[in-house]
Amino acid sequence: MNLETIKKYLKEYDGEEVALMEVCGSHTGAISKFGIPTLLSKKIRLISGPGCPVCVTPSAYIDRLIELCKEPDTCVATFGDLMRVPGSEKNLSLAKGEGGNVRMVYSPMELLTLAKENPTTNYIFAAVGFETTTPVYALLLESLIRENIKNVKLLTALKTMPAAINWLCASGAPITGFIAPGHVSVITGSDIFKPLADKYGIPFAVAGFQGEEILEALYGLVKCQGSGKVMNFYPKVVTAEGNTVAQKKVATYFEESSAVWRGMGAIEGSGLLLRKEYAEFDAGSADLNEDKKLNKACRCDQVLMGKISPTECPLFRKVCNPMNPQGACMVSEEGSCHQYLVNNRR
Amino acid sequence: MKITMAHGSGGRATGELIEQIFAKNFNNEVLDKMEDSAVVAGNKKIAVTTDSFVVDPIEFPGGDIGRLCVCGTVNDLLMRGAKPQYLTCGFILQEGADTEVIRRIVESMAETAREAGVQIVAGDTKVVEGNGGMYINTAGVGFVEEDVEISAQQCTPGDVVIISGNMGDHHATILGCRMGIENTIKSDNAPLNEMVNALLTNKIKVHTLRDITRGGLATVLKELAQTSKCTIRLKEDSIPVSPQVRDFCGLLGLEPYYMGNEGKMVAIVAKEDAAKALELIRSSRYGQDAAIIGEVTDEEAGELWMETAIGGIRSLEILQGEGLPRIC
Incomplete structure (x- = not known):
């Protein structure tokens, strides 16, 4: 359908109020970047979901990384956006300033070279991520085993989407449709959302990250309100069954587990842990459940569940900003609070 | 030695x-x-x-x-x-x-x-x-010269916003070097004497000039909107960015509007002189890709709004966080 027709429909929509959640942080970013909220009728509300892996990592996990980076002959390797995520008292960036050995990498595969060059250093990779990132960790493990590298372990905080979406729907979050995560769907396939769509009778639309693609998905969701339909608006990279090779690799090394989501608590079946036979590569990932708030007034939990907009948090912009994040949603560029602030969304 | x-x-x-x-x-x-x-x-x-x-x-x-x-x-x-x-x-x-x-x-x-x-x-x-x-x-x-009065406080509703060329070249060059990303992007570092002289000698009503360095276009224009207590409105598809820098940004999740330059300026000029100013900048050295990208309005003090390629309106803030250190 032509873009102008879609835009006209979405701007002039005057039916029942709809509340659509974009689960994925990259969609939150794209929605801001293309100015999409200004193209929608007041009856279409967008809610930013818990789909930023950094934002949902509990404080106990950060605290454990901080302990590890201060152990002798130990180096914590991480993606950059985890550096400023608050633990219960401080973040990795501060721990590094205090002499902790923390190294930022762009790809987990850099660990292979680092570990070989520094055989007396024990590397701990901060393996955070959703279905999209986990296959890379599987590849890393495969290489570690093949090359008999013994000085790399993973501290995992791996999450999977379907159980979390189920939890949101069951908890009464006011959502009438989901923009399903595009990158996750590349791996899982769009069919993974079918049981949820059926169970709750709400539509799912897999979307790409261009403005037109997001508008198409929104149009599909508004048109199909009340139906348990799964639509794929990202067919150039997403299939119904997904990337089965990646799925098999992940299943080889990881198994389903309960996982703690920052602000939301433990959700059964929403995480992955290393299988017992690969326990030697695990730096103690299970039971990192504590989730302390740095600032008691922080309302990241309600933001992540779509119950309030970031601007409704009393700390937003004043005490909490990207230079001084109080909650994880302000840290990552994919976090909803960060996105609302840098794009002046109201 | x-x-x-x-x-x-x-x-x-x-x-x-x-x-x-x-x-x-x-x-x-x-x-x-x-x-x-x-x-x-x-x-x-x-x-x-x-x-x-x-x-x-x-x-x-x-x-x-x-x-x-x-x-x-x-x-x-x-x-x-x-x-x-x-x-x-x-x-x-x-x-x-x-x-x-x-x-x-x-x-x-x-x-x-x-x-x-x-x-x-x-x-x-x-x-x-x-x-x-x-x-x-x-x-x-x-x-x-005695009669020249150019400052960040003088953006006036009705003025036209011109930039002197493509955004992001210097930033992409430095980042490409540091990350070892193979490309043919070159820094734009250049002295802008010729274009500024052309504007001054031709008595163009230039209200504000700013070089678009660290923080990028969005930061510079947001600061101008705050200092001059006005709104600046931009059209995204009129902002020149070379195809290679655009792809480089796409690859790394960067936005050209927040990338530093070292040979680009923004000129805020009176509307009646805009066409002539653009022509003068374009015919000066380092100004061939200059473009009119927006206008100054009196809507709200300190706002920077950009109409996106699909027609949405996006409010731009100054650069938050660290950006790229040691870029200049």
């Missing part, structure tokens, strides 16, 4: 370094006197500025720290409508710096100073411990 602490001693090694590299390249009648300070002629309003350069790497595609440290200071003078006259330079060299590299940097500075029509009239060298790097500080003086 490598720099040692002796080169910063003020003794013989310092003298040789100055004589063989600095004085040889920067020679002019003021500097050649080798006095404690430069005494120069002047009887007009003067503009004064200073900037320090810590870019890493010091040599990069399209430029180097030498060209950069002249352009940066010259452009800052130009942005107040001044005619740049004199520069000073302070070198802080790290032990182990290669004198051949220093020679290349100094030659590049001298050539850029000639291009920008300025004389380097005073200088200093220090050596510190380290591993072969270098920092340069330059200060500059320019003359301002």
